Amino acid sequence: xxxxxxxxxxxxxxxxxxxxxxxxxxxxxxxxxxxxxxxxxxxxxxxxxxxxxxxxxxxxxxxxxxxxxxxxxxxxxxxxxxxxxxxxxxxxxxxxxxxxxxxxxxxxxxxxxxxxxxxxxxxxx
Numbered sequence: 001x002x003x004x005x006x007x008x009x010x011x012x013x014x015x016x017x018x019x020x021x022x023x024x025x026x027x028x029x030x031x032x033x034x035x036x037x038x039x040x041x042x043x044x045x046x047x048x049x050x051x052x053x054x055x056x057x058x059x060x061x062x063x064x065x066x067x068x069x070x071x072x073x074x075x076x077x078x079x080x081x082x083x084x085x086x087x088x089x090x091x092x093x094x095x096x097x098x099x100x101x102x103x104x105x106x107x108x109x110x111x112x113x114x115x116x117x118x119x120x121x122x123x124x125x
Contacts, residue, residue: 026118
């Protein structure tokens with residue numbers, strides 16, 4: 001399925017510059033609740049990778065039906081991307097949010113997922 005959002009982020013530091021125990025976290029902020037249930041895979045790949053390269057899956061998040069309404073637990077979703085950040089140190093990355101749920105026949109594509117920003121932050125112990 002086509003992505004519901006795509007953005008670019010830059011891995012901030014080379015792995016040798018990172019302190020022991022530091023983690024790199026991909027944060028997606030101000031995510032608006034979608035109108036219908038959806039499960040989204042989060043993929044990273046170098047910005048210069050071919051479009052056919054799916055990238056590395058770093059996690060998923062979902063909106064589900066609860067009590068007849070779409071439940072959305074948080075406006076910020078976060079993923080530990082330490083291993084990927086070490087692999088892609090200093091590079092610009094493309095982040096793609098791709099629906100994983102199989103559509104019911106005739107349901108059409110998902111609309112774009114709206115969010116504030118994507119960024120990589122460093123957490124220290």
